[in-house]
Amino acid sequence: MSAREQRQVASDAGLSKQRMVVEAVRLADREGVDGLSMRRLAGELGAGAMSLYRYVASKDELLDAMVDLVFEEIELPLEETGWQSAMRRRAVSTRQVLAGHPWAIGLLESRTSPGPANLRHHEAVTACLRRAGFTVVMATHANWLLDSYVYGFALQEAGLPFDTADEFADMGEGVYLPQLPPEEFPYLNESAAALVAGGYDPADEFTFGLDLILAALEPLRAAA
């Protein structure tokens, strides 16, 4: 079977923007966003690179669509359980989704036109907060605060060179401490030693901060 026939077979599923975006997300998950090129994506789809330009105007537009697809994985908040629980579930879901697609975080800052999924989320969160009694201004404050915290946490977590408490302990002793002369970094040394000894797991940080923020927002609900 010639290369063209092979491509024909692959394309019998038909190229589409949806197929492209899904495959692009897979490729970015495996190789990072730097490993995503139009030629490589076309190879994965059994198509020519220039065929992709029938479905997206540019690589930038593809990246926009990829970010929106990631947003679609985030759960919409359910209000039946109360605003705090709904916000918590949404925050946990966002963090999990971004942990699965760490390349997407770095793209958030350069996507200036939010996609449909992003807008739907924004509407759902705003609805939940308003119905819980927050004023428009307070709901906006809460939205900013929660999103900032969640995205910032995901950003930092993505930059960690380990995934588990054990790996943290190993790196702490094998990599970090040797680089931190105690006379120059006494507090970091103290912290590293105490945290490793205490079985510290940075994954626990998320709920600590989230709980603190949600608790601090509660009294602001009925602000006049």
Added chain:
Amino acid sequence: MSAREQRQVASDAGLSKQRMVVEAVRLADREGVDGLSMRRLAGELGAGAMSLYRYVASKDELLDAMVDLVFEEIELPLEETGWQSAMRRRAVSTRQVLAGHPWAIGLLESRTSPGPANLRHHEAVTACLRRAGFTVVMATHANWLLDSYVYGFALQEAGLPFDTADEFADMGEGVYLPQLPPEEFPYLNESAAALVAGGYDPADEFTFGLDLILAALEPLRAAA
């Protein structure tokens, strides 16, 4: 004067890693990180592209150094004014610095080995919190929370397609509202209208969230 002689004159200042990094940060500020290439940087320095590889092993190493230079601009916390004031000043400084170098935010997630300036900051912040009475674990919690909030805020702020309250008002009415059918996005419409009418400035969000977090951390100081 031949091209070589021109370059010789320019190079009389001598290439160095420091000069490269400073110039690279300037270029990224003007053109974004996508506009930064080794050839363009070399052109700015009056050198050949391959000369740069005497001072950095790779473009990745240059990016690491750029991020660390940005960290150096952030003020170290001064404790004389109390831990809250010190944390607030550091947070405000971080936000200002990242607002000036928005390209750096997206790089934070891929830099897994913190540079010297980053470590010095980490030590200074940890010292301040520990001396204010936070336990090692609580100081770590506070560090994570504050950094997550600040980086996340900077990330979102960098993605905003406007800079001032007036631009927000203009875009709200001219761009956003037309894209949000009221029957589909009733709460976003309500919010946009109310915020524009109230002279809302998203820049104020930062201090709202920061104040709330610092107030929520205060009772945790003497946690045993």
Added chain:
DNA sequence: CGGTGTACGCGTACAGTGTACGCAACGGCT
């Protein structure tokens, strides 16, 4: 049946990218 328009696919070419390799020039030292 032939002509036309549209949809789909994509090869070629261009200008740009990071960097391996190896060469040239210069200064210092013996």
Added chain:
DNA sequence: AGCCGTTGCGTACACTGTACGCGTACACCG
């Protein structure tokens, strides 16, 4: 004078995004 180290960098290679234009297939119409 020769050797060595330092500094600079040109060439070449493989890869990148995408403008342009061409080929093929299909549907529709007269």
